[in-house]
Amino acid sequence: VSAVFAAIDDALVLALAELVGGDAAPAEDVGSADALDLVAVIGFGGPRVKGCLGIAASSSAVRAIHPLGPEVAASRRASEDWLAELSNQLLGRAKRRLLAHGIEVTLSTPIVLRGMHIRVARPHSDTARCYRATTPTEPMVVWIDITALELPEPAPPPEESAAPGDSFFF
Amino acid sequence: MKKTVLVVDDSATVRGMVRAALGAEYEIVEAADGVEGLDCVRGGGLSMVICDVNMPRMDGLEMLHRLKLAGSTVPVVMLTTEGQTALIARAREEGARGWIVKPFNADMLRQAVARIAVAA
Numbered sequence: 001v002s003a004v005f006a007a008i009d010d011a012l013v014l015a016l017a018e019l020v021g022g023d024a025a026p027a028e029d030v031g032s033a034d035a036l037d038l039v040a041v042i043g044f045g046g047p048r049v050k051g052c053l054g055i056a057a058s059s060s061a062v063r064a065i066h067p068l069g070p071e072v073a074a075s076r077r078a079s080e081d082w083l084a085e086l087s088n089q090l091l092g093r094a095k096r097r098l099l100a101h102g103i104e105v106t107l108s109t110p111i112v113l114r115g116m117h118i119r120v121a122r123p124h125s126d127t128a129r130c131y132r133a134t135t136p137t138e139p140m141v142v143w144i145d146i147t148a149l150e151l152p153e154p155a156p157p158p159e160e161s162a163a164p165g166d167s168f169f170f
Numbered sequence: 171m172k173k174t175v176l177v178v179d180d181s182a183t184v185r186g187m188v189r190a191a192l193g194a195e196y197e198i199v200e201a202a203d204g205v206e207g208l209d210c211v212r213g214g215g216l217s218m219v220i221c222d223v224n225m226p227r228m229d230g231l232e233m234l235h236r237l238k239l240a241g242s243t244v245p246v247v248m249l250t251t252e253g254q255t256a257l258i259a260r261a262r263e264e265g266a267r268g269w270i271v272k273p274f275n276a277d278m279l280r281q282a283v284a285r286i287a288v289a290a
Contacts, residue, residue, distance in 0.1 A: 019273070068186045078183065085181040088224065089272055092251025099254060107251075109180060109226050162253030162271045167282060169247075169268040 001148050004049060005129050007101045008094040008144070012131055015093035015164075016142060019086055020065055022134035027141065035138045036118040038062060038079060040087040044095070046105035051127075051146040053091045056120050057083060061135040076114075084110040090142065092164070099159045172197045173217035173287055178207035178233065179249070180225040184272075188220060188249075191276035192283055204228025208236055216244050218287040220279075223250035223257065231257070234264040245286045249274065 009026065016024035035058035043052045059079050066073030066082050073079055087110045095105055120141065123130065128145040162168070174197040177188040182202075189198045199216070201207040203225045211219065219237075223230040234246055247268035248261050258269045267286050270278070 066183070068183060068190065072186060081181055082183045085183055088181075089251050092253070092272065095251075096253050104254075107224055109224055160255055162255070162258065162269070164251075164253070164271050164273060165278070166253065167268065167270040167278065168258060169282070169285060170262045170266065 001049075001127055001146050004098065004101070004103065004146055004148070007103075008097045009129065011093050011097045012090060012129075012142070012144065015090050016131055016133045016140075019089055020133040020135055020140060022065075022136075024131060024133040027130040027132040035060065036120075036141075037114060037116055038083050039113045039115070039118060039120070040080075040083040040110050041113070042084075042087040042091050042110035043108040044091060044105040045108075046103065047149065048103050049098075049105060049146050049148055051144065053087055053094070053142065053144045054120070055083060055087050055090070055140060055142050056118055057135075057140040058138040060137040061140055064136040080112040080114065084112050089164075091144075094144065096161045096163070099161045102158045104159070174199055174215055175283060175287060176201060176207065176210050176216050176219045176244075177221075177249075178202075178204065178210075178219060178225070178230065179222040181222075184222070184249075187274075187276075188279065191279045195280070196283065196287070204230060204233030204236075207233050211237060211242055211244055212240075218283060219244055219246040220249050220283070221246055223248055223252050231260060231264065234261060234266055238265045247282060247286055249279075 041054045062079040063073040131142040133140045176199045178201045185200045221230040245267040249270045251272045253271045
């Protein structure tokens with residue numbers, strides 16, 4: 001699992017900074033903030049690993065970074081929708097790195113949970129990594145939890161994949 | 171008269187981003203998954219479809235497959251976080267005309283749609 005994290009760590013930091021538009025860095029812990037009230041979770045799985053990626057954020061942070069602007073993002077549904085899409089795009093970047101290391105996974109569709117004063121428990125340090133990104137309001141926290149699956153067959157060869165922003169026409 | 175573009179994505183935000191990018195030049199119709207997307211295509215009048223891959227109920231590749239089986243000639247461009255070459259090859263086999271990896275910007279999308287929809 002540590003090799004998997006080594007493969008995706010910088011990809012997630014870069015993607016988080018790009019998508020959120022602030023500074024992003026690995027964090028020791030997900031931490032907590034009273035303002036956190038939204039969590040998006042997206043799962044993934046394949047022959048060699050399974051796990052999930054989560055994002056905890058405040059509604060105000062999601063509104064502040066919403067690509068359609070704060071007026072559109074003012075609705076509860078719009079904030080939830082964008083946080084779900086962020087989790088999808090972040091995991092998409094991680095998936096690309098995993099493919100380059102011969103690790104194939106399929107992504108689920110994300111779900112969003114809403115609460116009050118959300119405090120995310122510290123993930124196990126040997127199976128999870130945490131990241132923190134600044135936003136114009138409260139920081140956003142991301143964690144990815146990975147479980148290696150024991151399988152007898154050798155790993156498939158690394159696969160090339162298209163990069164974010166690439167386009168192809170047939 | 172404006173040409174009509176169908177955008178199929180389970181994210182209302184992404185549908186809104188596509189509408190913001192193309193709405194001045196094209197009529198935009200929205201669907202939240204492949205099932206709704208198929209219904210829209212069956213309704214006719216579309217110049218092009220922009221379609222996500224990972225969606226609930228029916229994903230974009232399944233929708234593409236069903237369009238091919240139905241003999242649809244409406245050009246489809248996939249717009250997705252997925253970049254796996256095997257998926258891109260499958261989409262091409264199923265008749266997709268293009269594949270764009272998210273994130274996208276408005277200029278990129280306008281150019282892609284101009285290339286596909288105008289030729290259609």
